[in-house]
Amino acid sequence: MKVLSKQRLETALNKLSEAAEVFVPMQKGGQSGFFSWQSFKNEQDELMLDNLNVYQSPKGVVLPQTEKMYGIKTQGVEINIDQVYEDDHPTLIFGARACDVKGILAMDEVFLTRGYEDNFYKARRSNNVIIAHACYTPGDNCFCYAMEVNPVDPAGADVIIRDSGDVYVWETQSEKGEAVTAQISDLLEDKDVKLPELGSFKIDVDYTGVAEKLKTMFDHPLWDKISEPCSNCGICTYVCPSCYCFDIQVKMWGDEGYRFRAWDSCMYEEYSREAGGGNPRGAAKERFRQRFLHKLEFFQERYGTPLCTGCGRCMVVCPNDINIVRIIDAVKEAEVND
Amino acid sequence: MKEITNKIQEIATRLFNEDQVDVFLAWEQTGEEYRVKPYFARSAADVSNIVFNEYCIHNLSTSLLKFRDGSDRIGLVVKGCDSRGIVRLLEDLQIKRERLYIVGVPCTGMKDPLAAARNQSGFNNKMQTIDIARKCLDCIQPNPVIYDELIGPENPPLLQGERFAKVKEIENMSADERYQYFEDVLSTCIRCYACRQVCVACDCRTCIFDEMKPQWVGRETNVTDNMMYHIVRASHMAGRCIECGECERVCPVNIPLMLINQKLIKDVNDLFGPYEAGMQYVEGAKPALSRYDEKDPDDFL
Numbered sequence: 001m002k003v004l005s006k007q008r009l010e011t012a013l014n015k016l017s018e019a020a021e022v023f024v025p026m027q028k029g030g031q032s033g034f035f036s037w038q039s040f041k042n043e044q045d046e047l048m049l050d051n052l053n054v055y056q057s058p059k060g061v062v063l064p065q066t067e068k069m070y071g072i073k074t075q076g077v078e079i080n081i082d083q084v085y086e087d088d089h090p091t092l093i094f095g096a097r098a099c100d101v102k103g104i105l106a107m108d109e110v111f112l113t114r115g116y117e118d119n120f121y122k123a124r125r126s127n128n129v130i131i132a133h134a135c136y137t138p139g140d141n142c143f144c145y146a147m148e149v150n151p152v153d154p155a156g157a158d159v160i161i162r163d164s165g166d167v168y169v170w171e172t173q174s175e176k177g178e179a180v181t182a183q184i185s186d187l188l189e190d191k192d193v194k195l196p197e198l199g200s201f202k203i204d205v206d207y208t209g210v211a212e213k214l215k216t217m218f219d220h221p222l223w224d225k226i227s228e229p230c231s232n233c234g235i236c237t238y239v240c241p242s243c244y245c246f247d248i249q250v251k252m253w254g255d256e257g258y259r260f261r262a263w264d265s266c267m268y269e270e271y272s273r274e275a276g277g278g279n280p281r282g283a284a285k286e287r288f289r290q291r292f293l294h295k296l297e298f299f300q301e302r303y304g305t306p307l308c309t310g311c312g313r314c315m316v317v318c319p320n321d322i323n324i325v326r327i328i329d330a331v332k333e334a335e336v337n338d
Numbered sequence: 339m340k341e342i343t344n345k346i347q348e349i350a351t352r353l354f355n356e357d358q359v360d361v362f363l364a365w366e367q368t369g370e371e372y373r374v375k376p377y378f379a380r381s382a383a384d385v386s387n388i389v390f391n392e393y394c395i396h397n398l399s400t401s402l403l404k405f406r407d408g409s410d411r412i413g414l415v416v417k418g419c420d421s422r423g424i425v426r427l428l429e430d431l432q433i434k435r436e437r438l439y440i441v442g443v444p445c446t447g448m449k450d451p452l453a454a455a456r457n458q459s460g461f462n463n464k465m466q467t468i469d470i471a472r473k474c475l476d477c478i479q480p481n482p483v484i485y486d487e488l489i490g491p492e493n494p495p496l497l498q499g500e501r502f503a504k505v506k507e508i509e510n511m512s513a514d515e516r517y518q519y520f521e522d523v524l525s526t527c528i529r530c531y532a533c534r535q536v537c538v539a540c541d542c543r544t545c546i547f548d549e550m551k552p553q554w555v556g557r558e559t560n561v562t563d564n565m566m567y568h569i570v571r572a573s574h575m576a577g578r579c580i581e582c583g584e585c586e587r588v589c590p591v592n593i594p595l596m597l598i599n600q601k602l603i604k605d606v607n608d609l610f611g612p613y614e615a616g617m618q619y620v621e622g623a624k625p626a627l628s629r630y631d632e633k634d635p636d637d638f639l
Contacts, residue, residue, distance in 0.1 A: 027463070029522075030526060030591050030592025030593065031526050031591050031592075046463070048463065051460060051461060052461060053460065053461055054461055055461055055590060056528075065559045066560065137460075139459060139460035139461075140458045140460065141458075141460075228376075228404075229377070229378075231400070231532070231535040232535055233532035233534075233535035233536070234530040234532070235530045235588070237530075238528050238530050238590075239590060247557065249553075251556060263559075265530070268531070268548070269548055270550065273550070284404075312459070315455070316452075316455045316456060316459040316461065317452070317455075319396070319587075319588035320376060320396065321368060321374060321451070322375075323368065323369075323373075326368065
């Protein structure tokens with residue numbers, strides 16, 4: 001098998017950075033997420049490849065939190081689009097876990113299938129390569145196995161790396177992956193190493209039948225109870241590897257400006273406010289319910305897979321201990337009147 | 339802690355049985371010791387779910403905002419800082435005193451459940467110490483300032499050393515250094531608004547940041563819009579922040595929000611004081627900056 005010595009990791013990242021902007025998991029000051037390798041400063045930042053994961057998922061590489069779409073100039077009643085900011089510079093995500101790769105696959109469904117292609121997303125994604133990091137030691141909050149994710153063989157990866165002591169085993173998975181492998185081929189060696197075995201998950205949860213059951217539970221009293229502690233902030237949606245909702249807005253200075261899109265959160269009152277002032281999800285409970293129905297029911301209905309990838313981030317960062325696993329359990333246990 | 343739990347359960351049961359409250363706000367444990375969340379008991383039957391342990395750090399006075407439009411009579415448990423939050427809401431006319439039955443718990447400093455969750459997550463390589471939450475080390479008021487019933491003896495403040503040491507450090511920077519410092523820390527904000535949502539002083543019905551017509555603050559995550567958000571929010575806190583530190587505790591990118599709040603606390607005290615927000619409830623009293631006096635400093639006009 002092909003392996004990359006860990007001693008050569010930085011050389012490999014430098015080399016890969018010649019052809020693409022490489023995003024790696026790091027701790028950067030108070031932030032923990034995927035950041036550009038070019039921004040890595042030895043004395044301040046820390047590479048987090050050996051950790052289970054980082055707080056902010058790599059989704060921002062293909063769907064940035066804020067992205068300019070096009071520039072506008074107005075002349076009287078005439079409006080001219082004077083610039084389109086489609087960004088197709090090559091990017092490479094290095095070391096994403098299977099749950100996070102699944103998040104990007106979910107966004108592929110949304111932005112590239114069912115008869116509509118989002119040009120901005122497509123431009124980024126077609127020039128994006130994913131090097132996934134096989135996961136053998138599930139953490140305390142991990143339950144990807146229950147959400148159709150295989151932690152050891154991440155679907156959708158162009159290359160899979162596997163940690164085996166001093167080396168990463170390097171497995172090419174796609175044509176894009178072959179190009180990347182060729183780029184660093186002089187750093188790879190042939191060596192047979194032992195692969196770790198997948199450890200056991202501490203969380204025992206079963207998603208089977210949940211989407212179906214939720215169809216009958218829109219008005220269930222369960223939502224009142226479980227949404228009570230939620231303070232309706234947006235942390236869970238922003239650290240989530242698969243939450244993709246955005247808003248499109250305009251900034252104008254006199255007769256010039258630009259249109260941009262920015263992540264939005266179903267937890268915010270403004271998110272579902274209509275032009276006339278009405279709001280179908282004016283109450284906190286309704287917004288809370290929307291998030292979990294989207295994760296566990298609506299996405300499953302439309303795309304045949306849940307929108308939760310079992311990464312466990314929301315359960316770590318929630319200020320009020322809202323826990324999606326307990327919600328799945330509660331749904332399974334709930335009594336429903338036919 | 340077990341004794342306090344028992345006492346809280348006893349009081350809550352009595353309040354339900356005597357029909358003095360419709361809901362009782364406390365905490366519930368959902369897993370490991372640090373898995374604690376705000377819990378709203380609705381009847382005596384729910385009371386056995388209530389716990390009080392050293393991770394019950396959440397400021398429950400903020401939860402009162404969920405009830406401000408109703409007529410429910412509410413019992414709740416507060417520590418020193420949380421009780422100042424109640425004073426905040428009473429002064430802001432958000433809730434009536436007679437709707438509340440306040441159970442005070444003198445605080446010895448809490449542990450941070452988020453820090454514990456982070457340590458357990460596998461996302462951190464450096465373990466944070468969870469002996470005592472960082473916010474509690476700045477505590478000047480561990481004992482409830484308003485209550486109907488107090489559980490246990492009062493405790494001394496936890497603050498050691500100078501109160502505004504870090505603020506003074508920043509004040510001593512040059513203007514450029516200071517700007518750079520705040521640009522650095524605020525540029526990382528992801529605009530999740532968790533700091534606003536957990537803040538008891540953020541009791542506006544419609545937040546300025548949610549307004550669209552006009553849109554006061556842009557929705558881009560960049561230094562300009564982020565600074566606008568944080569500076570406007572901070573100035574709304576002047577004379578109103580009760581120093582519970584929840585904003586900084588919940589921030590997922592570790593922005594030192596209390597540093598900004600403490601600067602305002604210090605300035606309000608120096609310029610309009612002596613003043614300390616939410617330290618006592620006097621009916622009709624107003625926060626420092628919410629009334630006008632002809633003697634107010636106006637040199638800047």
